[in-house]
Amino acid sequence: MSSPLRTSAGPLTRTSEATPAPHAASPHAYDAGLLLLRVVLGLTMAAHGGQKLFGWFGGGGIDGTGAFFTQSGYPNGKALAVVAGLTETFGGLGLALGLLTPLAGAAVVGTMVNALAVKGFGSFFAPTGIEYELLLTAGAAALALTGPGRLAADRYLPWVRSHRLAYGAAALTLGLLIAAITLLLRN
Numbered sequence: 001m002s003s004p005l006r007t008s009a010g011p012l013t014r015t016s017e018a019t020p021a022p023h024a025a026s027p028h029a030y031d032a033g034l035l036l037l038r039v040v041l042g043l044t045m046a047a048h049g050g051q052k053l054f055g056w057f058g059g060g061g062i063d064g065t066g067a068f069f070t071q072s073g074y075p076n077g078k079a080l081a082v083v084a085g086l087t088e089t090f091g092g093l094g095l096a097l098g099l100l101t102p103l104a105g106a107a108v109v110g111t112m113v114n115a116l117a118v119k120g121f122g123s124f125f126a127p128t129g130i131e132y133e134l135l136l137t138a139g140a141a142a143l144a145l146t147g148p149g150r151l152a153a154d155r156y157l158p159w160v161r162s163h164r165l166a167y168g169a170a171a172l173t174l175g176l177l178i179a180a181i182t183l184l185l186r187n
Helices: 027-054 061-071 077-097 101-119 131-146 165-185
Strands: 002-006 012-016
Touching: 027 061, 027 077, 027 101, 027 131, 061 077, 077 101, 077 131, 101 131, 101 165, 131 165
Parallel strands: none
Antiparallel strands: 002 012
């Protein structure tokens, strides 16, 4: 379908609505941008999980993270350290690979909502601020809603090949529900 368009050059011309605007990015640019976001955010979260599970990168391991969770008011801190570590590790790797992206993004969002609640909302900027956690949360939510792009493992899974906004919204709802339940268990 085409529509009339008056140009400053003069007469009425016809243009196709299917033609992208001159400023629109190509699909390859979107895919490359989503890949970069997925890999950096995903590997960052997987590294956080490694800190909790194995004490890598100066982390507390299960014992140290469990003690922190207990001090933060969560019951059975060690068990929660394992759950948080596994969620961050597998959620992060899922994002990096673009594998089950809506669920991976929701897993990261759920753990980061708890991190935000523990840290509190007293300050926005470092060293005690929440800007880092908020950025990770928003990035993971955005990936859950947009999908991973074409450079992702999800492209080869028939049930998630064509990402739907509804899948991302449903996964985020699940992640937020589990985060809320976890927060309700906190003293």
